[in-house]
Structure formats: C-alpha cells, structure tokens
Amino acid sequence: MERIETLLIDELREGDMAALAILVEKYKRLVYRVAIQITKNHEDANDVMQDTFLKVYESIHSFRKDAAFETWLYRIVVNHATNLVKRRERRRESPLSSTSEMEIHPDLRRATDLANNPHLNLERKERQRWVTQAVNSLPLKQRTVVILHEFEGLTHPEIASILNCSEGTVRSRLHYARHKLKDLLKPYVDATDFPLTTKND
Amino acid sequence: MKPQCCSIQRCLSDYIDYTLSVRQTIIVAQHLRFCRDCQLELKSLRRTEALLRVHVPPQPPEGYYDQFGEQLQRLIEKQPRPIWWGVTAFSQAITWRFQEFLHQSISSFSKLISFPIGWVKQSPAYAWMLLIVLISLSAYQSFQTQEQDRSDTVNLSQVVKVQPTAPPKEGGNREVISNRERLVATTQTLPENAVQSRQDIDKEIEVVGSLAELSRWEGYQPDPVSDSNFINDSDTFKAMAIDDTSPDLVTVAQLSSPEPIAAKENFSQPLGVVAIPTSAEIGWSDNRSLNGVVEMLMNVPLPSFSITEVYDSVKL
Numbered sequence: 001m002e003r004i005e006t007l008l009i010d011e012l013r014e015g016d017m018a019a020l021a022i023l024v025e026k027y028k029r030l031v032y033r034v035a036i037q038i039t040k041n042h043e044d045a046n047d048v049m050q051d052t053f054l055k056v057y058e059s060i061h062s063f064r065k066d067a068a069f070e071t072w073l074y075r076i077v078v079n080h081a082t083n084l085v086k087r088r089e090r091r092r093e094s095p096l097s098s099t100s101e102m103e104i105h106p107d108l109r110r111a112t113d114l115a116n117n118p119h120l121n122l123e124r125k126e127r128q129r130w131v132t133q134a135v136n137s138l139p140l141k142q143r144t145v146v147i148l149h150e151f152e153g154l155t156h157p158e159i160a161s162i163l164n165c166s167e168g169t170v171r172s173r174l175h176y177a178r179h180k181l182k183d184l185l186k187p188y189v190d191a192t193d194f195p196l197t198t199k200n201d
Numbered sequence: 202m203k204p205q206c207c208s209i210q211r212c213l214s215d216y217i218d219y220t221l222s223v224r225q226t227i228i229v230a231q232h233l234r235f236c237r238d239c240q241l242e243l244k245s246l247r248r249t250e251a252l253l254r255v256h257v258p259p260q261p262p263e264g265y266y267d268q269f270g271e272q273l274q275r276l277i278e279k280q281p282r283p284i285w286w287g288v289t290a291f292s293q294a295i296t297w298r299f300q301e302f303l304h305q306s307i308s309s310f311s312k313l314i315s316f317p318i319g320w321v322k323q324s325p326a327y328a329w330m331l332l333i334v335l336i337s338l339s340a341y342q343s344f345q346t347q348e349q350d351r352s353d354t355v356n357l358s359q360v361v362k363v364q365p366t367a368p369p370k371e372g373g374n375r376e377v378i379s380n381r382e383r384l385v386a387t388t389q390t391l392p393e394n395a396v397q398s399r400q401d402i403d404k405e406i407e408v409v410g411s412l413a414e415l416s417r418w419e420g421y422q423p424d425p426v427s428d429s430n431f432i433n434d435s436d437t438f439k440a441m442a443i444d445d446t447s448p449d450l451v452t453v454a455q456l457s458s459p460e461p462i463a464a465k466e467n468f469s470q471p472l473g474v475v476a477i478p479t480s481a482e483i484g485w486s487d488n489r490s491l492n493g494v495v496e497m498l499m500n501v502p503l504p505s506f507s508i509t510e511v512y513d514s515v516k517l
Binding site: 135 | 274
C-alpha cells in the first residue's frame, strides 16, 4: 500500500474528513465504473457510490493495514452492487432507467464523433453496443467476474479474495462466461477483418 | 470431437490467462500443435478477448463527479457519528490521564532518590513501580532483538530457492527444481563456521514448492553438480522456471560462487535471473558470474529475448 494512502487512512481513523475527501477523489471513478457495470443504470450506481464511501467512512477502523485498500474497496463496491441487483431481481423491479444499458452516453458519443472516419465510427459504436449487450446478458456472477478480470484487470486470486470464493470458482465462472460471450459475439468473432489483439498487446 | 479435445478445450480459458501449471501448459501447447479444432477454439476465445477490449464503461452525466463530494458530505453529516470515534476519544482521554499520573510518579520518585536509605521500606509502591519499569525495559529489548532476527530471516527466505527434493545421490545429479513463481534473487551468506556439512548447506537452500515437471520437461537436463564439487570448489548452480506471466519464456537463474566455499565467502554471488524463449537451446558453460549468464544468452541467435530481472548482489 502506498505510504500516502496509509497516512490518509490513519487520518481518517482519527476523524479527519479531508482525508476522506482525498480518498473519494482518488477512487470515485473506479467505484462508479464497477458500480455502473454491475447495476447497469446510473441511479443504482449512484446509490452504490454513496453506500460504498459511507461504508469506508464507518468501517475504516476495521480495515487491516496490511491489506490492500483497493481490494477492500472493490469488495465493498461489488458487495453493495450485487446486493442491490439481487434485491431488485427479487422484487422483479425493472431498472430505474435504461440510461446507460444500451445507449452510449453523450460524453462518449462526443468523443467517438471526433474521429475522422464516419464508417469506422459507426462500426465501432455498433461493436461496442454488441459487446455491452453481450456482457449485460450474462448472469450476475459471471458478469461480475468478467468485469473484474477483463475490464478492471484483476488477477484470479484478487477476484477470489474480493468475492470471497475460491480461485477455482473464479476460473470456472470465467470459462463459462467466455464461452457464452463467444457465442453471443459470433458474427464479430468470425469476422476476419477484426484485428486480433492479445492481452500482451 | 475427440475425448482429449474436450478436456483440452476446458483448459483453454486458463491457458489464455496463463494459470495452468507448467505440465498442463506443455500438454495443451503440444496438443494445439496438431489439433485444428482446438486451434480454432483457441482463436475464437482470443478474438472474444480482443473484442472485449473495445468495451467502454458507461460514463456518468456531466458534472456528476464534481457534485458527488458535496452529496457525500451532506449524507455523512446526517449520519450519527460512528462508535469508533467515541472509542478513540475515550482511549485518548485514558492516555492523557496515564501520562499525567506517570509524570507525577516520576517527579515523586526523583525526590525519593535523594534519600536512598530506607525509601524502599517507606514506600513499597515505588519499589514495585521501579521493578515493573525494569521488567518492561528488558522485555522491550528482547522484543527488539527478536524483531531484528525475524527481519534477517526474511531476507534469507527471499532467495531463489533451490535444493534437491530427493536425497542426493553420491556423485550423481542434483535435481534442480524451481517453483513457478517469479524468481526473486538475492545473495545468501554462509555463517562464520562456513566449512559445513552437506546437511547444513541443504538447510540453507530450500525449495519453495516443487515442480518435478521441469525435470521431466523435454529438452531440459538438470545440471550435474556433484556433492564434493559443490562443497569444496566454486561451482555454478542453475534453476529454471516458466514464468506465470509469460509462459513462452523460460526464466533461468544462475547462482555462482566465485570463491571456494571454504574461503568463507558468499555462498552464491552474484546471481542472475534471465528470461529466454522456451524454444532456445541453452548451452550451459562454465560462466561463474552474472555477466557470464547475460553474455551467454546474448549470443543465443534468436529473434527476441528479454532480461526480466537482474539483481546486484552487492546492493542486495
């Protein structure tokens, strides 16, 4: 853990709100990114954001200094987000809004529009939409593992620690998720014009 | 689909993530050479992986991040103060009281010192306090010593750990096995009574994990180091491992002792860790230094290889 982070945590334990503000500033994007991808809508992601940082504030005394703060934070956000999704599924509620589920947000649209080739843009947008749709269609447990591994770049042991399960479980979920995604994205997977980039690239 | 293909395809996801064991990796790689179905399956999985890279997480509405701080602040103000704040305040108050008490005690104690005769009888409480202070000091000192010892041990345990897994054959091969973890290198110094028995040296050089796969791996020959050579003369000592992060590379570590062990010099210095492609044929020579290892590998006529980690034994 970074030395500054340790100092901030110490300060927060003593009740210094400025330390919390710095931690929020540092990690708000990470928390939102994970929350929105699990919950699939902005309102729920906002709730998860609030709950996560409140939990950090209230439970900082129980955080072990030898552990990684980021992993602890991931655990909190994933727990809150999955609990929220499960609660909604139990109540058979539809998501509050579909702002970000299938649409590309204006910010992103603006960014992509800046590129030169309109055909490429369209294709890229379409591909992004398919990928988002495919990932969103995965069952919650598989989706969480895919988000943490493929998008957040976490390793299997880290994910196992966050989800409080074995590494074997993580690998198994990832295996099934990949096969499902492969089938869902078949037209793109089979397309020969799509450049193949590997993890190392 | 052949039955073998089923089990291979179940491993492909782990193969992509490099989480298979060395043995499994080699089996899958060998199968992939000849099986077109599995090659296609692997290709599809890799393409799916590549497709996922185009995913961009949805962005929040503009200005959301700026407002979030204030939003959280308001939320926290509404919340009751967490209980640990009370606990902290209480413990601080106790500490201040204790400090005050200690200060008073010390000042009274210093007054008593000027009347050395009979003060113990007059104030047995102060005598007890002195005793407690002395015991605490000695306990603290021993604790410090233990901490020191522990840190020394930690340094030694970070060695690239190599040792025979089976009892060494007399004059025979030493089976060099290494774990799959990234090799971490440091030097290891023998204690003062350096002319040691074989058992003593073995105690110092340990193996972390044991992957007998490496010794069975085609093309890999364990380095023959006889026991007598190892103890009496300087010699090199090599370990190989397939790195988790890049299974296409073999990590090669060389420990060498420039001086005879009997000279009470460092047992293994310097030490180098170098990664080379698995396809390389490594011709071990009598290089006894880190530079030797690097030079030797530089001469390998291959398109690419990389030096992953090289440790300076002196700095370590």
